[in-house]
Amino acid sequence: MEITTKSMPYEAWKDNEYIESMIAELKANGTNVIVGSLDKLINWGRSNSLWPLTFATSCCGIEFISLGAARYDMARFGWEVARSSPRQADFMMVAGTIVHRMAPVVRRLYDQLAEPKYVIATGSCAISGGPFKNSYHVVKGVGEIIPVDVYCPGCPPRPEAMIYAIMQLSRKVKVEKFFGGVNRKENQKEFLKNHPIESMTD
Amino acid sequence: MANIQEIVGKQFPEVTFAQGETLELTVPDASWHALAAKLHKEFGFDNLRALIGMDWGEELGIVCYLVNSRTYEMIRVKVSTANREEPFLHSITDLYAVAGIYEREVYDFYGIKFIGNPDMRRLFLRNDWVGFPFRKDYDTNPEVNPVRLDHEETEDTTVTYVEDADGKIHAEERVIFKPEDFVVNIGPQHPATHGVLRLRTAVEGEEIKKIDLYLGYIHRGIEKLCEGLTYPQTIHFVDRLDYLGALINSHCVCMCVEKAMGIEVPPRAKVIRVIMDELMRINSHLLAAGTFCMDLGATTMLFYALRERETILNILERTTGARMTFNYNVIGGVRQELDENFVTDVKALLEIMPKAIKEYNKIFTGNVIANNRMNGVGVLSEDDAVDYNITGPSGRATGWNYDVRRAHPYGAYPEVDFEVITRTEGDSMARFKARMSEMEQSCKIIAQLIDKIPEGEICAKVPKIIKLPEGHWFQEVETGKGAFGCYIESTGTTSPWRMKFNSPCFCLAGVIDHLTRGQKIADLITIGGTLDYIVPDIDR
Numbered sequence: 001m002e003i004t005t006k007s008m009p010y011e012a013w014k015d016n017e018y019i020e021s022m023i024a025e026l027k028a029n030g031t032n033v034i035v036g037s038l039d040k041l042i043n044w045g046r047s048n049s050l051w052p053l054t055f056a057t058s059c060c061g062i063e064f065i066s067l068g069a070a071r072y073d074m075a076r077f078g079w080e081v082a083r084s085s086p087r088q089a090d091f092m093m094v095a096g097t098i099v100h101r102m103a104p105v106v107r108r109l110y111d112q113l114a115e116p117k118y119v120i121a122t123g124s125c126a127i128s129g130g131p132f133k134n135s136y137h138v139v140k141g142v143g144e145i146i147p148v149d150v151y152c153p154g155c156p157p158r159p160e161a162m163i164y165a166i167m168q169l170s171r172k173v174k175v176e177k178f179f180g181g182v183n184r185k186e187n188q189k190e191f192l193k194n195h196p197i198e199s200m201t202d
Numbered sequence: 203m204a205n206i207q208e209i210v211g212k213q214f215p216e217v218t219f220a221q222g223e224t225l226e227l228t229v230p231d232a233s234w235h236a237l238a239a240k241l242h243k244e245f246g247f248d249n250l251r252a253l254i255g256m257d258w259g260e261e262l263g264i265v266c267y268l269v270n271s272r273t274y275e276m277i278r279v280k281v282s283t284a285n286r287e288e289p290f291l292h293s294i295t296d297l298y299a300v301a302g303i304y305e306r307e308v309y310d311f312y313g314i315k316f317i318g319n320p321d322m323r324r325l326f327l328r329n330d331w332v333g334f335p336f337r338k339d340y341d342t343n344p345e346v347n348p349v350r351l352d353h354e355e356t357e358d359t360t361v362t363y364v365e366d367a368d369g370k371i372h373a374e375e376r377v378i379f380k381p382e383d384f385v386v387n388i389g390p391q392h393p394a395t396h397g398v399l400r401l402r403t404a405v406e407g408e409e410i411k412k413i414d415l416y417l418g419y420i421h422r423g424i425e426k427l428c429e430g431l432t433y434p435q436t437i438h439f440v441d442r443l444d445y446l447g448a449l450i451n452s453h454c455v456c457m458c459v460e461k462a463m464g465i466e467v468p469p470r471a472k473v474i475r476v477i478m479d480e481l482m483r484i485n486s487h488l489l490a491a492g493t494f495c496m497d498l499g500a501t502t503m504l505f506y507a508l509r510e511r512e513t514i515l516n517i518l519e520r521t522t523g524a525r526m527t528f529n530y531n532v533i534g535g536v537r538q539e540l541d542e543n544f545v546t547d548v549k550a551l552l553e554i555m556p557k558a559i560k561e562y563n564k565i566f567t568g569n570v571i572a573n574n575r576m577n578g579v580g581v582l583s584e585d586d587a588v589d590y591n592i593t594g595p596s597g598r599a600t601g602w603n604y605d606v607r608r609a610h611p612y613g614a615y616p617e618v619d620f621e622v623i624t625r626t627e628g629d630s631m632a633r634f635k636a637r638m639s640e641m642e643q644s645c646k647i648i649a650q651l652i653d654k655i656p657e658g659e660i661c662a663k664v665p666k667i668i669k670l671p672e673g674h675w676f677q678e679v680e681t682g683k684g685a686f687g688c689y690i691e692s693t694g695t696t697s698p699w700r701m702k703f704n705s706p707c708f709c710l711a712g713v714i715d716h717l718t719r720g721q722k723i724a725d726l727i728t729i730g731g732t733l734d735y736i737v738p739d740i741d742r
Contacts, residue, residue, distance in 0.1 A: 055391060057398050057420045058738045059445040059526055062489070066525075069508035084393045097738075101328055102398060102419045104353045105390055131438065134430070135423040136335045136342055137327065139349050156526055197351040 057096030326418030397737025486682030535661030594684025
């Protein structure tokens, strides 16, 4: 089974091993024909209309604007519906440095996203703290506070790199079991259990 | 200058003078406020350009740069206190409006409390933060301040320090929002704040009563990071401050270090730097116009503006190799030789820009809705611009004729002929139009230089290890947002003792409350958009 996105040949991907391991995981337990076909249909729809949350803190956000403009035009792929409310978005491009004061806000935004939800860590700051790694006020990677699905390196990543990252995400969506929760949901639950919010009152 | 020394010296015998780059006055805290009042009233130093917190090891204190808004003369005042446990200094908020926010920053980083400042809360850091990070003895152990996922308490009161007649200082509680106020929280995640800015807005119906500003949602501690790095290593950080003025910012830092070391930049590098600066300015104004119009609902403008911006990015990318964070300026000159097609590309851009600007004006500036939403909205007077230290297009839109390129010319600017755009209305429309006209002026500057790029070296010979002598330097440039300053204090080693980036956007954020009072809440977006602040530049 070759999982790819439209107009992208399978051989052109740089890292097919991970997707193959995910497929193996998907196939391991087998599934009901009806549920399997439904999964396929739903995933087809979802992977082709991923809606991002407009969320940017710094430089990477400007490249995200470029991504939406005429030259790179993410509308070609069905991602152009950037939502300002997390309730309406499918995934979050964490574009920019996340600092201590912002960390609870990021976590809250993530919690507000409707299931199923995904995160792309865009740029070296969101991946590891980047050039500001040694700062007293910078979170060393957004992976410390929310589970990340795709990492997109660069400082800032070029819009092409962002396109590649979102394509990877849409590929991951395709190998998910919507009804069974294989491949993603379990990890997410585990992550959230290991990273509780202290003194949460509500 | 001698005049100041004479008159001030007579009235304040305790003030000591020194002549460096500028006249330097060192004053004990007791007479600081009186001296500031005298400088303000009698000598016309009515613009507080920078208020920089300092930790000299033994002493804590501040360094102020005061500017005469008419003659552009600059002086430096140093105030310090030896008490590290309970440091107090007198506030000058009643003389300079911008001091309010500057002093809060100093309190946040150094723990210096200002007597008379109406609001002494932390500005960038969480209010449960432990310690003052810019002090040299700050404990950097991450266990002291771990990443917290719980939300901090938002307080409706603040504290102010008052000195009574016999010199005793006591804290007084001040109310920001009363319980009956209707407070709307805008941000930090809001598409129209252009980044992660948080504004707690008290409204009465649709009218804004008061705005309480929360910063620090992208405070990266760049200035503190610089203290641990060598000078060439610090330059790339400023690309990430105001990323739309990346090349201009790094130009500033390089000039400051060159000034300190006495390096003469080759003429070719000077001209290249200025051309790059002006390309950057057009880029900055284009994105400002595009996103602002999108906020008002004119989405088309964004696509038109970004079309030209991509052309500029192409030119920059061919020479520097990057689209946004260029790392192109180095100490002594520029990093690489220009691309072989640079001149042709720039000339092609110069040809399309006038047509494009005409097109923008046709689509947006003349539009009835745009006029109704911008005319007379958020009017800033010239005196307020000086008082709040609003430089750049926003300041010039009020009529204050201040442009660093003219006031303190640097690089190749003395050789070129251009007009400093000023307007008199001071409203949102004036700010918007000022940017449009500035793009034309930038094209004019580039056109004068593009055929006359001198041949020769692109970088001066600099020592392998860059070491600055003991001393302090302050250099300003004009970015797309206003006067950007770089302050370096050196103890003679390879890394700075203190490096401060005095950003124009910080002051722009400080004026929001003043500008929006009494306006409609929808106009907050208009005012914020035309002020054109970049949040990472505010927070640093």
